[in-house]
Amino acid sequence: MKKRLAECRVTVVGLGLMGASLCLDLSQHTLCREVRGVARRTDTVLDAFFAGAVDLATNDLYTGILGADIVILATPVRTIVHMLEELGPRLWPGTLVMDLGSTKQTICAAMDRLPPGLQPIGGHPMTGKETAGFQAAEPGLYRGAPWILTPLPRTSPEALDLARELVEAVGARPMVLEAERxxxxxxxxxxxxxxxxxxxxxxxxxxxxxxxxxxxxxxxxxxxxxxxxxxxxxxxxxxxxxxxxxxxxxxxxxxxxxxxxxxxxxxxxxxxxxxxxxxxxxxxxxxxxxxxxxxxxx
Amino acid sequence: MKKRLAECRVTVVGLGLMGASLCLDLSQHTLCREVRGVARRTDTVLDAFFAGAVDLATNDLYTGILGADIVILATPVRTIVHMLEELGPRLWPGTLVMDLGSTKQTICAAMDRLPPGLQPIGGHPMTGKETAGFQAAEPGLYRGAPWILTPLPRTSPEALDLARELVEAVGARPMVLEAERxxxxxxxxxxxxxxxxxxxxxxxxxxxxxxxxxxxxxxxxxxxxxxxxxxxxxxxxxxxxxxxxxxxxxxxxxxxxxxxxxxxxxxxxxxxxxxxxxxxxxxxxxxxxxxxxxxxxx
Incomplete structure (x- = not known):
């Protein structure tokens, strides 16, 4: 059963430069059914909601991911690894689990330990800027940038297709690579x-x-x-x-x-x-x- | 006898990025009496003339400097040193001799060997870009940039004033420093x-x-x-x-x-x-x- 991005609830965890810019693109062009944002700080939750970057903002991780079809982890690398451990048992079967981390081997190893029903795929968009945080976010940040995807052996072709669709929807160019490379x-x-x-x-x-x-x-x-x-x-x-x-x-x-x-x-x-x-x-x-x-x- | 930039014939030797950009600024705003450019290649001579960067362009160094009040050497550093040796005997007494070289000790030492009637002063505008040559030249390149001036003990206060006037005329900020520093x-x-x-x-x-x-x-x-x-x-x-x-x-x-x-x-x-x-x-x-x-x- 092939899922299209337009039908998906997408939750982005971490509303710094990368996560929030992604939310802005997804929301402004109504690319998916719902965009949710999870942030640690209440300030960021409020900023993201009132900036129209998300349909729902929360600092409660489990509220944020409830019923999500795609969960995108957009925090520092080792926070992603910890979150993968915590989140696994709470996600719906079939959920596409992506990330925006800048290194991939450690993250993909943690992704491989997720419960079998989930569809993990590593990712790294080759864009950004040196100013961090929600305030630095901007629509169009991903346009034209290579976005590396590192599927695992367990990742289904349908999950990879959905990930590609998301990458292309924000104007980036998907490139499949092994994590080690x-x-x-x-x-x-x-x-x-x-x-x-x-x-x-x-x-x-x-x-x-x-x-x-x-x-x-x-x-x-x-x-x-x-x-x-x-x-x-x-x-x-x-x-x-x-x-x-x-x-x-x-x-x-x-x-x-x-x-x-x-x-x-x-x-x-x-x-x-x-x-x-x-x-x-x-x-x-x-x-x-x-x-x-x-x-x-x- | 104090000379003002507006009364001066200015000859720029070397019409790469730095020299040609300087000519463009001097010409477009009619900041001095005449702008002359000296280039090695005939192509550049023609380009500079027909771009309106100079009033007179030549690949004959001695024609270019004849009667100049200010001579600005805008070639690579060691070419500047060689030219200073050659030019000395041919310049009018009182000529202000400047340069745009990126190191100053070697150049200032060569300047100090100029005949006593000349007024040498080293200079280094802190601007540029990685593309070289006449084609890369642009008006306004010097605007807002620090322009180091390294006067010699023999440089008169009037010569330093005239150099400052030129630097400020193209929008740069003169900063006096010793060459070694x-x-x-x-x-x-x-x-x-x-x-x-x-x-x-x-x-x-x-x-x-x-x-x-x-x-x-x-x-x-x-x-x-x-x-x-x-x-x-x-x-x-x-x-x-x-x-x-x-x-x-x-x-x-x-x-x-x-x-x-x-x-x-x-x-x-x-x-x-x-x-x-x-x-x-x-x-x-x-x-x-x-x-x-x-x-x-x-």
Whole structure:
């Protein structure tokens, strides 16, 4: 029995940037039968309801999920894992259980422990911004962004179809990947950049401690390179702790390239230095040329 | 005898992004008596003239500077140094000699070797973008950007005033700094980010060599953190080679912070990891809050 999104009650748990933006899209275009939002803080519950982001808002998780056809967990990664453990026995058989977490292996393992009647599927929309919280939410956040889906062996084709329908309904592009492969790839293009940005801000702050004028001079180069360092640290701590091996691998690889650039510069080996810089210059320009540069934030 | 910008013939040597954008501003608002542009390539000479960026365009350096009251060198750093050596004997006494180079110590040392009648002053507008060349030029590029001025002991107060007038005329904010201090600060907020961005692109390219899907997933986090890696490598090679010690210091400092983050992650020391991430998160947010984030690109 195939279910369509239009017939579904959708509950989004966690009304931060990602969850609330999703609610706004689902509500504004009446893409499903009902949109419910669950938030921890009463402020957020009220804000979400009065902003028209949801049909029903509550800070009671069990009220929120009662009778839902699709439950989407949109909290930090390890909160998702805890919620999956708690929620399992309370969900209707056949419920599609999705999430928006930035790492997938830990979450998919927890999803696999859900009672057999449920239909879990991991997900990670490659969009966002460094400002967190309900106030930062906006309609259209998902438009054009890749949205990774990581189905489990137990996920039915119908559940995968429904998940795809939801992803496409908000304008994102579904991409099916294995959880392990997802985690390896995002370690490279999302978690590594975050750590570098943090280390860069620390290095500039060291300079600033001796000469505060550095903050006045800092312009667009620093702004963009360091932007993701302003991301929510609680969220990123969960990401890093649930993708440790892959992130450490990437840091190692990155460290080798920094060391090589350093040596070439220290030795004044101009030809090799320019050659190495030209490789990254061209790779970056090629990527931008593909149009991938117009996406949101991963 | 105090000279005003409105009475001056201004010659800009080098019609890439920075030089041509400056010409556009000077011409469009008729800020000076005449704007001349000198470019190496005939294409650029023609483009600049027919775009109305200059009153006179030439690829003959000596024709370009003949009778100029202000000469602004807008080429890569080491080309500026060579030109200063060549130009000295050919300039009128009293000419204000400026530059737009991204490092200042090497240039100011070469400026100090100019014949005594000339008025040299180093400069570095903290703006730009990663696309280089005449085609990337745009009016208003300098608006709101800090523009460092590094006068020499021999620079007269009148020459400094005229330089300030020019900087303010295109909407930038003049900031007087010593060359050595300038170079130390920009190593931190501009040259270090460039090297990190290059190393990041190399690390992602390594991942991409094994799994090209990484380029499809790369979104805004990668886009912004790596953006400056697309900068002109010839220009950056000059920058790095003329600011080696300061850049190596910054790389060292940065490396220590990366190593610390790595160790905390490897050891699963969550509390200390979150504390360190929170420091950079707050420092970055504080900087953005100052409004400095709205500037151009350094």
């Amino acid at each position: 997802h985690d390896r790839l995002v370690a490279s293009i999302s978690h590594l950049p975050f750590l570098l940005a943090s280390a860069l801000v620390h290095a500039v702050a060291d300079t600033g401690a001796q000469d505060p004028a550095v903050w006045e001079l800092a312009a667009g180069g620093f702004r963009d390179t360091s932007r993701v360092a302003a991301s929510d640290t609680r969220m990123f701590l969960d990401i890093l702790m649930t993708n440790r091996e892959a992130v450490l691998d990437q840091l190692e690889r990155f460290g080798q390239h920094v060391a090589e650039l350093r040596t070439l510069l220290a030795n004044g080996d101009e030809e090799a230095l320019q050659a190495k810089l030209a490789i990254s210059q061209q790779a970056r320009a090629r990527w931008q040329g593909r149009g991938s540069g117009d996406q949101g934030i991963g | 300038h170079d130390r600060l920009v190593a931190s907020i501009s040259h270090l980010p460039f090297l990190l961005a290059s190393a990041l692109v190399h690390a992602v390219a390594d991942t991409g060599a094994q799994d090209p899907a990484v380029w499809e997933l790369a979104a805004g986090g990668f886009r912004d953190t790596s953006r400056v890696a697309a900068s002109d490598t010839r220009m950056f090679l000059d920058i790095l080679m003329t600011n080696r010690e300061a850049v190596l210091d910054q790389l060292e400092r940065f490396g220590q912070h990366v190593a610390e983050l790595r160790t905390l992650l490897a050891n699963g020391d969550e509390e200390a990891l979150q504390a360190k991430l929170a420091i950079s998160q707050q420092a970055r947010a504080r900087w953005q809050g100052r409004g400095s984030g709205d500037q151009g690109i350094g």
